[in-house]
Amino acid sequence: MRAGMQDKQIVASELTRIDDVRQFVQRVLGASQYAWTDNDLIFFELAAVEVFTNIVRHAHAERMGEQIALEAEDKLGGLEIRFRYAGEPFEANVPEEEDEPRLAEGGYGLTIIYGTMDRVENDQDEEGTMCITLWRAVAEDNQP
Amino acid sequence: MSDETVFTTRKSGDVLVVRVHLKSFDLRRSREFRQGAEQAIGNEKKVVLDLAEVEFMDSSALGTLLPLMRRVTDNEGDLRIGGLQSRVQVLFELTRLYRVFSIWPDADAAVASFAA
Numbered sequence: 001m002r003a004g005m006q007d008k009q010i011v012a013s014e015l016t017r018i019d020d021v022r023q024f025v026q027r028v029l030g031a032s033q034y035a036w037t038d039n040d041l042i043f044f045e046l047a048a049v050e051v052f053t054n055i056v057r058h059a060h061a062e063r064m065g066e067q068i069a070l071e072a073e074d075k076l077g078g079l080e081i082r083f084r085y086a087g088e089p090f091e092a093n094v095p096e097e098e099d100e101p102r103l104a105e106g107g108y109g110l111t112i113i114y115g116t117m118d119r120v121e122n123d124q125d126e127e128g129t130m131c132i133t134l135w136r137a138v139a140e141d142n143q144p
Numbered sequence: 145m146s147d148e149t150v151f152t153t154r155k156s157g158d159v160l161v162v163r164v165h166l167k168s169f170d171l172r173r174s175r176e177f178r179q180g181a182e183q184a185i186g187n188e189k190k191v192v193l194d195l196a197e198v199e200f201m202d203s204s205a206l207g208t209l210l211p212l213m214r215r216v217t218d219n220e221g222d223l224r225i226g227g228l229q230s231r232v233q234v235l236f237e238l239t240r241l242y243r244v245f246s247i248w249p250d251a252d253a254a255v256a257s258f259a260a
Contacts, residue, residue, distance in 0.1 A: 015172050022168075022200065042231045046238075049202050053171050108203035108239050115238040 004074035005031045013056050013066040013085065021052045021070065025081070028072035032079055035142040043116035044081065047134050050109040051083050051090070059087035059130070078118065078137040090122050090132050150177050153184050156192075156255045160185065163194040163251070170202040178208040182215060189221030190258050194251035196227030201235055213245065222246065226254035 007028045011017045025044045029036045036044075052068065060066045069084040113120055119135040150173055151164045162181055166173055185191055193209070195201075209225075216223040224246040228236065236242040248254035 015170075018170055018172065018202075019168065038230070039234070042234050045200065045231070046202070046235065049170065049200075053202065053204070057171070108206050112203055112235070112238055 004033055005072065005079075006074070007031065007072045009070045010067050011052075011070060013060045013063075013068050015053065015056055018049055018052065021048050024048075024070050024072070028081070029079070033074050033144055034079065034138040035144075036079075036138065037142070040136065040138070044079075044134070044136060047113045047116045048081060048083075050113050051132055051134065054090060054109055055083060055085050055087070055132075059085060059090065063087055075135070077143070078135055081134045083132045083134075085130050086128065087130060089124065089130060148173075150180060151184075157259075159190040159192055159255045159258050160188040161192045161194055161251055161255065163196070164198050166198060168200045169195075169198045169205040170200070171204040174202075174204040174208050177205070178211065181208070181212055185212060185215060187219055188216065189219060191216050191221065191223045192251050192254040193223060193225045194227050194254075195225060195232055196229070196250060198232055199229055201232045203235075203239075206235060206239060206241065209241075209245070222258075224248060224254040224257060226251035 005028060007024070009020070009024050011020045022045050025048050026041065029041050029044060055068055066086060071082040071084065073080050113134070116136070117134045118137050119133070121133040123131045123133070125131065149165045151162055154161050154163070162184060164177065169177070193212070213223045226248040227250045228247060236245070236247065246257070248257055
């Protein structure tokens with residue numbers, strides 16, 4: 001059994017770094033002690049990109065030269081990806097469950113984040129650093 | 145900003161096919177796509193959006209498709225989509241937008257569906 005994966009990367013808070021976020025997700029899922037499926041990878045990539053672009057567009061809209069720390073860690077039964085950044089809190093109201101699709105031009109980001117992750121947390125430490133945590137459980141069949 | 149061509153168009157009979165050339169169709173190019181595509185679609189009534197080259201799509205890109213569909217349907221036409229890769233298909237399922245759009249395995253099938 002592999003040791004639990006831990007990884008970290010700092011990326012500039014710029015939309016041009018979206019590919020870096022996707023590559024980080026691909027790397028950490030590949031290094032995880034758990035066997036993640038293609039669907040798991042898609043879900044993590046979708047959620048991570050939505051969180052990242054939300055921070056860049058909203059939390060850092062008026063703040064040039066900011067950075068976002070991406071952290072990933074194997075936890076018991078799942079994998080956690082964290083986004084640490086300085087700035088305004090994440091706009092993370094849990095979207096209401098809807099049977100019918102929304103026909104708006106925007107607002108799909110939170111639906112994607114909450115639809116793909118088992119848990120989404122939004123915290124702030126004593127120094128004011130924001131932390132958004134995405135957590136997804138691994139299927140029982142794919143546990144070591 | 146990338147110099148990658150965002151999309152091209154071609155006519156297949158009376159159907160306008162809009163092929164997106166972005167591997168990652170996301171916030172970086174979604175506004176540019178919307179503005180260009182609206183202009184390219186103009187008053188066309190039969191439109192196919194070919195997403196076969198798109199490997200990844202985010203919520204902002206998804207959000208550009210509804211105004212395009214509205215533009216075509218307001219003109220008593222129809223916009224159909226072909227060629228969804230697995231990552232993109234998941235996005236349509238998560239947002240349930242597969243119920244809104246007419247989705248076909250590829251652009252040719254979507255074009256042919258207009259004749260059926």
